[in-house]
Amino acid sequence: MVIGITNLKGGVGKSTLSQNLAVALLQKGYSVCILDTDIEQRSSTKWASIRDGLGDGVAHIPVSSIEGGQVAKMSEHNSSLYDFVLIDGSPQLSKTATKTLLISDIVLIPVTPSGLDIWSFENFSLRLEEVKTVKPSLRAYAVLNRYRGNNLDKEVIDVVENFGVPVLNSKLGDRIAYREAPIAGLGVLEYKDTKAQNEVQSLLTELENIIKS
Numbered sequence: 252m253v254i255g256i257t258n259l260k261g262g263v264g265k266s267t268l269s270q271n272l273a274v275a276l277l278q279k280g281y282s283v284c285i286l287d288t289d290i291e292q293r294s295s296t297k298w299a300s301i302r303d304g305l306g307d308g309v310a311h312i313p314v315s316s317i318e319g320g321q322v323a324k325m326s327e328h329n330s331s332l333y334d335f336v337l338i339d340g341s342p343q344l345s346k347t348a349t350k351t352l353l354i355s356d357i358v359l360i361p362v363t364p365s366g367l368d369i370w371s372f373e374n375f376s377l378r379l380e381e382v383k384t385v386k387p388s389l390r391a392y393a394v395l396n397r398y399r400g401n402n403l404d405k406e407v408i409d410v411v412e413n414f415g416v417p418v419l420n421s422k423l424g425d426r427i428a429y430r431e432a433p434i435a436g437l438g439v440l441e442y443k444d445t446k447a448q449n450e451v452q453s454l455l456t457e458l459e460n461i462i463k464s
C-alpha cells in the first residue's frame with residue numbers, strides 16, 4: 252500500500268504526518284518505510300538518522316532520500332518489501348508531486364488552517380482533478396493539521412470539501428509534542444502528550460477503515 256503525503260505548500264506538516272504515521276503503523280505491527288522526496292530539506296532522512304542513533308530500544312524505520320525520477324520505481328520496489336510505503340512529499344508543483352499522486356493508492360493532504368494555504372489548495376485540487384482523469388481510483392483526503400477548532404478552521408473544512416476533497420475526521424492539533432518529537436528522532440507515540448498520541452491513533456484507525464472499505 253503506497254500512501255502519498257503531499258501538498259504543494261511548504262510547511263503544512265507533510266514530514267510530521269509521514270513520521271508519526273510511520274511510527275503508528277510500526278507499533279501496530281505493520282512493516283513500513285518512508286521515501287523522502289524533499290531533496291532540499293530531507294527532514295525525514297535527518298529524522299531517521301537521529302532515530303538510528305538512539306540505539307536498540309527504538310525500532311529502525313528505513314527512510315530513503317530519493318530524486319523525483321526514482322519515485323515510481325522505488326515505490327514499486329518497496330511495495331514488495333513493506334506493508335506500507337509512505338511518500339513524504341516535496342513542497343512544489345513539481346513532476347514529483349504529480350508522480351506521487353499517480354502512484355499512490357491513497358493520498359493524504361495535510362492542510363493548516365490559514366488563508367494562504369487555502370489559496371494554494373485550489374491549485375492543488377486542480378492538479379488532483381487532472382490526475383483523477385487518468386486515475387479515477389485515486390483516493391485523496393485532507394488532514395487538518397495544527398487544528399484549533401476555531402471558526403477559521405471550520406471555514407477551511409468547508410472550502411476544502413467544496414473543492415471536492417473529503418476531510419478526515421481525525422485532526423492533528425497545534426501541539427509542542429509534534430515539534431519536539433522529530434528533533435528527538437521519535438514520533439509522538441514514542442514521546443509524550445496523550446492528546447497528540449490519541450490524535451495519531453485516531454488517524455491510523457480512520458486510515459485502516461478507509462483501506463478496508
Ligand SMILES: Nc1ncnc2c1ncn2[C@@H]1O[C@H](COP(=O)(O)OP(=O)(O)OP(=O)(O)O)[C@@H](O)[C@H]1O
Nearest residue numbers: 261262263264265266267342397424425426429430
Ligand atoms: N501539529 C503541529 N503542531 C505543532 N507544530 C507542528 C505541527 N505540525 C507541524 N509542525 C511544525 O511545523 C513545521 C513544518 O512542519 P513539517 O516540516 O512537517 O511540514 P512540511 O510540509 O513537511 O514542510 P516542508 O514543505 O518544508 O517539507 C515544523 O517545524 C513542525 O515541527
Ligand SMILES: [Mg+2]
Nearest residue numbers: 265266289294
Ligand atoms: Mg517536509
